[in-house]
Amino acid sequence: MTDCENRAVNLDYLPRSCDHDLLLANQIMSSPLRHLLHLALGLSTESMDLLTALTDRLRTAEGALPDPATSGEF
Known part of the structure; x- marks a missing residue:
């Protein structure tokens, strides 16, 4: 088992390269x-x-989404 797979440790001590959310976020092309x-x-x-x-x-x-106040969802 690698350090990235061992979730029993405090994630703050893992290298940032193990943060899968961060890796995914860095692949987004839109800067904002x-x-x-x-x-x-x-x-x-x-x-x-x-x-x-x-x-x-x-x-x-x-x-971009229907307004629940006017779409009858209440």
């Missing part, structure tokens, strides 16, 4: 999106849920 992903890395589940909800609200405001 890559920056946003770097900012989101390591957030708690609760914070990620809030970020997702905010993203949904922004997409709704821009017309």
Whole structure:
């Protein structure tokens, strides 16, 4: 088992090359999106849920998602 596979250790002590989310984020071609992903890395589940909800609200405001207030989802 490699250090990257051993999740019993504190992940802060692992080399950053073992952070699979970071490796994936670094492959994003869009610089603003890559920056946003770097900012989101390591957030708690609760914070990620809030970020997702905010993203949904922004997409709704821009017309990319249907507005639940007018689409009959209530």
